[in-house]
Amino acid sequence: MITPIILSGGSGSRLWPLSREASPKQFIGLVDEHSLLENTIKRLDNVKDITSPVVVCNESHRFQVAEVLRKINKKGDILLEPLAKNTAPAIALAALHLATNDPNTIMLVLAADHHIENLEVFHQAIEKAQQKVLEDDSLVTFGITPTCPHEGYGYIKQGVQTTISGVYKVDKFVEKPSATVAQEYLDSRKYYWNSGMFMFTARAYLEALEKLQPEIYRGCKETYQKSQRDLDFVRFDKQSFATVQSQSIDYAVMEKAINVAIVPMQQSGWSDVGSWDSLYDIAAKDSCGNVVIGDVITSNVKNSYLRSHDRLLAAVGVNDLIIVETADAVLVADKNKTQDVKKIVETLKNQQRSELLQHKQIYKHWGSATILEDKSGYKIQAIQLEPGKKLSLQQHYHRSEHWIVISGTATVTIGTTKSIVRPNESVYIKIGESHRLENNGKIPVILIEVQVGEYISEDDIIRLDTSS
Incomplete structure (x- = not known):
């Protein structure tokens, strides 16, 4: 075998x-x-x-x-x-x-x-x-x-x-x-x-x-x-x-x-799909030699790789380019110099930029979290919790949280109280309160989470169990 x-x-x-x-x-x-x-x-x-x-x-x-x-x-x-x-x-x-x-x-x-x-x-x-x-x-x-x-x-x-x-x-x-x-x-x-x-x-x-x-x-x-x-x-x-x-x-x-x-x-x-030019080489091309993926409009563009994931991408009168759009970053590169993208990555690393680490939408074993806004003092996310999944029981020392359910039925534990939260209902979690989110239903739970505090970071998550 x-x-x-x-x-x-x-x-x-x-x-x-x-x-x-x-x-x-x-x-x-x-x-x-x-x-x-x-x-x-x-x-x-x-x-x-x-x-x-x-x-x-x-x-x-x-x-x-x-x-x-x-x-x-x-x-x-x-x-x-x-x-x-x-x-x-x-x-x-x-x-x-x-x-x-x-x-x-x-x-x-x-x-x-x-x-x-x-x-x-x-x-x-x-x-x-x-x-x-x-x-x-x-x-x-x-x-x-x-x-x-x-x-x-x-x-x-x-x-x-x-x-x-x-x-x-x-x-x-x-x-x-x-x-x-x-x-x-x-x-x-x-x-x-x-x-x-x-x-x-x-x-x-x-x-x-x-x-x-x-x-x-x-x-x-x-x-x-x-x-x-x-x-x-x-x-x-x-x-x-x-x-x-x-x-x-x-x-x-x-x-x-x-x-x-x-x-x-x-x-x-x-x-080995190691760079954008190798991806261009193996992809299907249109009559102008372009690879076009996503919401893209072109005029007089030739031999280019154009890929959009979140917004309309429009290109006019360019040749031999790599243009890749995501929610928080756009790459424009000469198709013959794509190996140098690593230099951009090194700069991002030296500047400790979040764009190096993760996308706006982050996939977890329980579902996904999409960052809608991240400013000093607050952070807003759209959370999708898949059926049968739950988050660990946890608390935060530096932030409070507001959860607003958009769809699905959430089971929420705050302290010793467990409650059912339905669409257009919300809960407030004070700083230091233990809490857990569960989805015991058959459809995904989608909610808006607003974090408020002077310090908002992943290292301010105290997990009280790891059963999720």
């Missing part, structure tokens, strides 16, 4: 302003209406011998991952990284997790944020990789036939063909090349883009890691031994994981191991 290991720890900073730290690109419908993570999992639906996925993610994204699995009716364990340590440790934790049941479980390691157009080619590559792993315990990587001299990818040079048709030994891994060298690689037809997708058994990976990176192996093993299961979540010891060196699987293992094979994927329509 093959267990998909979905690595969902990326930040997607080059896809700002849609991708934010609290909700990065893998949770967004960038290519279609489904999120990249959702598509990554569903892409495996017709693969032979596939089992439930294991998703490795940042602890702060756990409920978003759980919601994706629930939405597509999939079961799977969610491994929560307390710190970002790159791919080698993340895969090690997943391998240790699988090895507790069966060390010979085959792992199919995938990034949560890739796009693959040709599923037939992808599924055939998985089948060939499985044959190679079962034959001689190889560590297998998937290569992408390059379509241009791309400078942003690492490359893999194929060696001699193995006993399995279409599977080759790896000659060498090379770092991101210059434009001239990338053209030489393209012309040679012996180099492939490094896709960041892999297949091997849990045992083979752990043995290679122990041999090549013993300190990383020991640190991950200690971290896993101190893990705790919480429903579908597996939590790891932060103190132990902090000692683990951050390294990619390529540098830590694949470039140094001797039993490494590559399965090339030709005409797969693969993209």
Whole structure:
């Protein structure tokens, strides 16, 4: 059997302003209406011998991952990284997790944020990789036939063909090349883009890691031994994981191991969806070469990517631009310089701007909160609480709150008093009063929340229980 290991720890900073730290690109419908993570999992639906996925993610994204699995009716364990340590440790934790049941479980390691157009080619590559792993315990990587001299990818040079048709030994891994060298690689037809997708058994990976990176192996093993299961979540010891060196699987293992094979994927329509120009390349275009998404009006615009989410976007007489509109930020960029969006993100980080962290609408496991206004002394939000959900019992030391129910029927606890609040009714919660919001009905509860106080912040939430 093959267990998909979905690595969902990326930040997607080059896809700002849609991708934010609290909700990065893998949770967004960038290519279609489904999120990249959702598509990554569903892409495996017709693969032979596939089992439930294991998703490795940042602890702060756990409920978003759980919601994706629930939405597509999939079961799977969610491994929560307390710190970002790159791919080698993340895969090690997943391998240790699988090895507790069966060390010979085959792992199919995938990034949560890739796009693959040709599923037939992808599924055939998985089948060939499985044959190679079962034959001689190889560590297998998937290569992408390059379509241009791309400078942003690492490359893999194929060696001699193995006993399995279409599977080759790896000659060498090379770092991101210059434009001239990338053209030489393209012309040679012996180099492939490094896709960041892999297949091997849990045992083979752990043995290679122990041999090549013993300190990383020991640190991950200690971290896993101190893990705790919480429903579908597996939590790891932060103190132990902090000692683990951050390294990619390529540098830590694949470039140094001797039993490494590559399965090339030709005409797969693969993209790592890493930047706005790559998203433009794979999207459907109109007769003027434009990608138009949302409420957009154009006049004499060519070869541009225009995307609106909240307001009308109008563009006149421009070419080769990326224009992305959200409720609180607008990006305008030269289509050939989208890698520099990371510089904007760094500026936002240095200025501690909220636009880096989250959108106006914030999704939670219980529903969503949309910030309508946030000023000194008050904050107004629209809260949507899904049926059967509730917030934790909590209190605030620095703010009072007013709740006005718009639709649905809310069950509100203030102190020791529980009451039913219907549309066009409101409640007032004093500073320091314990309170809880519940939805025991069959439709969402929508309410307007007005927070008032000299200090309004998420760290002024004292949770009296964590049952929500």
